[in-house]
Amino acid sequence: MIDFWNVSKRYGEKLAVSQLDLHIPPGEVFAFLGPNGAGKTTTIRMLVGLLRPTEGRVSVCGYDATGRDRLAAQCIGYVPDQPYLYDKLTGREFLEFVGQLRGLSRRELAARIEREVARFEIGDFLDELTETYSHGMRQRVVFAAAVLHDPKVIVLDEPTVGLDPRSTKLVKDLLRERAAAGTAVFMSTHTLSIAEEIADRIGIIHHGKLIFVGTVEELRSARASDHASLEEIFLQLTAEERQETNSFSSPAIGTSVGDVGMTSSLIGNRERGTSSQKESDYSACEVTREFLESSSQNGVLATETRPNQQ
Numbered sequence: 001m002i003d004f005w006n007v008s009k010r011y012g013e014k015l016a017v018s019q020l021d022l023h024i025p026p027g028e029v030f031a032f033l034g035p036n037g038a039g040k041t042t043t044i045r046m047l048v049g050l051l052r053p054t055e056g057r058v059s060v061c062g063y064d065a066t067g068r069d070r071l072a073a074q075c076i077g078y079v080p081d082q083p084y085l086y087d088k089l090t091g092r093e094f095l096e097f098v099g100q101l102r103g104l105s106r107r108e109l110a111a112r113i114e115r116e117v118a119r120f121e122i123g124d125f126l127d128e129l130t131e132t133y134s135h136g137m138r139q140r141v142v143f144a145a146a147v148l149h150d151p152k153v154i155v156l157d158e159p160t161v162g163l164d165p166r167s168t169k170l171v172k173d174l175l176r177e178r179a180a181a182g183t184a185v186f187m188s189t190h191t192l193s194i195a196e197e198i199a200d201r202i203g204i205i206h207h208g209k210l211i212f213v214g215t216v217e218e219l220r221s222a223r224a225s226d227h228a229s230l231e232e233i234f235l236q237l238t239a240e241e242r243q244e245t246n247s248f249s250s251p252a253i254g255t256s257v258g259d260v261g262m263t264s265s266l267i268g269n270r271e272r273g274t275s276s277q278k279e280s281d282y283s284a285c286e287v288t289r290e291f292l293e294s295s296s297q298n299g300v301l302a303t304e305t306r307p308n309q310q
């Protein structure tokens with residue numbers, strides 16, 4: 001359902017993701033773990049078609065994700081790391097807008113919105129302008145928008161940051177429920193307890209290299225650490241990799257680690273911009289809008305439906 005075929009991504013001389021070969025079947029919850037700067041967001045942005053790999057191929061639901069194929073984007077529900085909503089719309093207007101882009105009929109859309117209102121308990125504030133929402137309220141509406149069209153793949157970048165325990169539980173339940181119905185879930189997280197609780201498999205990326213993929217039990221037995229927590233093993237593993245990388249002798253990481261730091265040659269490597277800004281400096285607004293544009297029925301937001309932005 002989600003396939004990375006030998007995917008690498010460079011930003012100038014910086015190798016952010018190296019030869020990633022990873023396959024997620026339908027119905028699996030996959031948690032993508034790694035320290036800061038490991039390559040998680042870069043991987044996710046390639047998966048949702050916002051970044052093009054330097055090498056390799058990414059496919060989603062059998063469609064090419066790297067060529068901004070509209071059918072690939074249509075089969076994805078994406079929750080970026082920053083929950084962006086159009087400030088001058090109410091939450092309901094935002095959901096209606098997204099539902100229209102997804103091609104839902106008026107009747108379907110009304111029913112789906114009610115379904116998500118009940119699931120995410122957003123009815124109390126849905127008719128207020130989103131500029132008045134707290135982070136958690138925004139996040140819940142963004143979740144509702146992402147699953148409105150019953151996507152076959154759900155991609156989430158740090159989904160539970162800023163959510164209260166009840167909302168976190170709603171999200172965990174949603175992901176397990178969707179997976180049981182055959183949806184593939186790809187989620188990056190630093191919250192290892194959540195990964196341990198809901199993921200069928202985990203992947204650990206470090207310095208752009210996938211250093212482990214499998215179940216938490218497989219990780220424990222590979223490390224002969226039957227009673228260690230995922231957190232303990234994760235910290236050990238990434239600390240070992242750091243030492244080995246520093247001494248230039250890591251067999252797990254190999255010789256292709258391009259961790260040479262950022263240089264001014266990165267200037268001009270931003271794919272969809274003209275400035276020397278980092279790609280990751282895209283505002284959440286741009287990321288969300290770009291994704292919605294690429295997945296809309298017409299490939300672009302129709303002028304008449306584009307909300308007024310501030």
Ligand SMILES: Nc1ncnc2c1ncn2[C@@H]1O[C@H](COP(=O)(O)OP(=O)(O)OP(=O)(O)O)[C@@H](O)[C@H]1O
Pocket residue numbers: 011014015016034035036037038039040041042043262266277278279280281
């Ligand atoms: N536009 C860019 N230009 C240059 N380097 C970049 C750019 N975007 C990311 N990087 C670098 O690529 C590497 C991977 O970054 P990425 O954002 O994918 O990591 P991450 O695992 O999501 O980190 P975090 O957990 O901190 O969000 C980092 O070394 C980062 O500095």
